[in-house]
Amino acid sequence: MRLTFLTIILLFFLPIVSLSQPNHHLRPVIFDTDMGPDYDDVGAITLLHAFADSGYISILATIASTNYEGVAGVLNVLNTYFKRPGIPIGTAKRNGSTLRDWQHWSDSLLANYPHNISKNNEVPDAVEVYRKALAAQQDKSTTIITVGFFTNLDALLKSKPDQYSKLSGTALVKQKVRQLVSMAGGFPSGKEFNVRIDSSASQYVFTHWPTPILLSGFEIGWKIRTGLPLIHNNTIHNSPVKDVFSMCIPMAESDSLGRMSWDETAVLVAVKGYQDFYSTRTGTMIVHKDGSNEWSNKGKKHAYLVEKVPAAVVQEVINWLIMR
Helix, strand or coil: CCHHHHHHHHHHHHHCCCCCCCCCCCEEEEEEECCCCCHHHHHHHHHHHHHHHHEEEHHHHEEECCCCCCCHHHHHHHHHHHCCCCEHHHHHHHHHEEECCCHHHHHHHHHHHCCCCCHHHHHCCCCHHHHHHHHHCCCCCCCEECCCHHHHHHHCCCCCCCCCCCCHHHHHHHEEEEEEEEEECCCCEEECCHCCCCHHHHHHHHHHCCCEEEEEEEHHHHCCCCCCCHHHCCCCCCCCCHHHHHHHHHHCCCCCCCCHHHHHHHHHHHHCCCCCCCEEEEEECCCCCCCCCCEECCCEEEEEEEECCCCCHHHHHHHHCHHH
C-alpha cells in the first residue's frame, strides 16, 4: 500500500477550514515536549501547527518538560513563526531536566528568529499552565500530547486545588481530559529515553493516570526517516524548521537518510487517529524503577501502536506535513 500525493491531501486537509470561518468544535490540545535533546520535537510541533491551520485542533498551550535556559524562547520562536505568538508556554521549573541539543540549533533559532520570550522566568510553571488551560475546557474534551518526559504530568496529578479549579490534579485530569497520547516506551518491552530520564515520574503517571493512554513506542518512529525533502526544497526560505533539519542532519551519520521520527507519530495519531496506519494492543504499561517498561495484557486503559502499513507510508505523510 502506498499513499499518493493526492491521497495525502484528501486524507488530511479536505475540507480545510477557512481562517475567516472559525470552527467552534475544534479539539483542544495541550502539547508537552522536551524540546531540545532531539529535533524530532521541532517536526512534531510543525505537524501540530499544520493541523491547527487546517481546522482540526485548537492549541491551548505548548509546555516544556525541560528547563534549560531558553527553552521557553524556542517554543515562542516556533509559535510566532506559525502565527500563534500568544499560545501560553510553561516550563518544568520544579524538577525539569536541563538536557538540551548538542548541535545548538536552539541557540540558532533564538539568534535568528523573532520571539517575545527569551528567559524561562518570563513564563509560568508548567503545572499552572496546565491547570489554567484544563479548568476552562469542557469535560472530557482535551487531548494531551506528550513527546518528552513525564515530569509535568506527574506534578499535575499531584497538584492541589488553586485559583483555577477546586479539584485536585488527578480529579481535574479525570474530568477534563479525553485522552493522553504519548511517544514513550518500547513494546512489548524496552528502556526508552522519554520514560527513563524521569523514571519516578513515569512510574507515577502510568500507575495513576485516570484517562485512556495511547502510546507510540520507540519501534514505530525508529523506522520513519524524515527531513530530506524539506532541506532540499528550494522554495522554502527563512524557516526555523528547515534551518534545524538542515543544521542537524549532516552532523550525524545515522541521520543520512533523515531523522528518526518518534515525536511526529504521536501528533499524527493524536489528531487524525491511528486507524489508517496502525492497529493497537490494549493492556497496561508497567514502568520499573530504572525506567524500563514491560507490557501486561491485563487492563484496557493503555494501548500501543502496531504497524499496519509500511513505515514508508507514514514517512511520506510526515515529510509532506513538515513542508506545509
